[in-house]
Amino acid sequence: MKIITFVKRVPSTTTRVLIKDGNALDPTGVEFILNPYDEFAIEEAIQQKDKSGDGHILVMSFGSADSQKELRTALAMGADEALLLQNPDAPNADGATTARTLTAAVKAREFDLLLFGKQSVDKEQHGVGPAVATALGIPCITEVTKLDITDGTVRAEREVEGGREIIEAPLPCAITCQKGLNQPRFASLKGIMAAKRKTLDIVDTDMGTPLVEVLKMEMPPERPAGRILGEGVAAVPALITALREEAKVL
């Protein structure tokens, strides 16, 4: 089983966001991490490789030079080889442009399975995986919480609004990984040592004209200050009145 896993370096979810030049994140002082959903993708790659008996995991990222750190983490968890499509502007790239860049790199390789996170926690586009799959002409199953691959057929489960879907597709196929799919391992000390000897290729990559232009980035409007109506049971009537007469939601 030849697997390619896609990972992204993102600001930690607890980061305080500050804006630079009115259209991008100010990275000063920001702690960066491996996108949490991409950990599920790496773990799944390792488990599927182990299950298939033999195989190879290439972990790929379109990022700035800093993304080597997240690729090393993926190698330490168990990926075999890493590729950084390097561009200093990659962190600001939109989903479609990112997908176009990744697609071009994937086309040059052999693969059976592509594994993505369900979303990046910075840009939250939920779209890079489906876009890459479509450009390659292969099926894609998103937000997968259960995955079984037998005899070239993928059977996956996902949750949709108000229900669960079971989806089948043939290999080669792309999957985007949702929480619940597996429990990502921590890199062991041995893994970290081994990762230092694994190949991490860095290729300077042009992303072409971006398909999306950011007109502005701003802080969300502050919610108007709320009111504490009181303490305990005694405050319930005041709440009902406020909901009916002021907020008009009852």
Next chain:
Amino acid sequence: MTHILVILETRDGVLRPASLEAVGAARIAADGLGGGTVTALACETFSADASSLGNAGADKVLIASATEHSADGAALTAARVAKELEASAVFLSATVRGKDLCGRLAAALESGFAADCTSAHTNGGSLSFTRPIYGGKALQTIQVNGPVVVASLRPNYFSSAERGGEAVVEETSAESGKGRVVKIAAKEGGRPDVAEANRVVSGGRGMGGESAWHLLEAVSDALPGSALGASRAVVDSGWRPHSEQVGQTGKVVAPELYIACGISGAIQHLAGMNGSQCIVAINKDADAPIFQHATYGIVGDVAEILPVLAEELAKVTE
């Protein structure tokens, strides 16, 4: 002339609520861009209600009857129809299926996409969209530069138009895909999904345990159409299923009313519910961060307050 295509989402022949919002948003955008046409497309067998879709803003409804749902098939059908109509934009709902289709369609049309948008603008004859990023800690306004603007719209942020009129309903052919849905298991219980409901009653670790959920169910029973939600602490403890989790790694909700019970208001939880119109917080700690984001707060013990709240609500909602 502007032509906006809206992809409808149906399940078991029933239109999902967010689809009418997407049609309404497309109507406003088409009018804003100057007398455009709105065509709605269902990629599944569906008997369209010409007057409700017409009233919501659609001029035409196309049905591509496919016996089973295939996401890649739907993307091929939608891309083909978008090209046939020479659509300048395609709108979808940012549901699980819609977000998936959004990325696929953009790739099929070699265009960019704007996912999970919370508002749309038509300034100077071009479309732009505002969308939350970094877990709602910032907003970005973007413009798609590709040939077709593909955008998914977050449920509950757009309203359907009320313009009267009927849509013309026509059939079109459906493309088949390689992946297909072989089974759909509907969620049990009568409550709607937390991402779709207009009212949400949500519990956190402060509920004390799984056995306290009957308190929230009683409040929910007194609020017609409400869904149950939960914090991640609750889901991680196994008290409630992940399908109910609200937050950055759960569902993003924007109901009219969100009642947070025993939830501290961590940034990742806020990311999932900060867009709610009215937020009520019940927490025994007066300094809990949730109170800074709540419209109304009551300081106190959920075990005491919730039964009274359920009772009082039932009196006014009956």
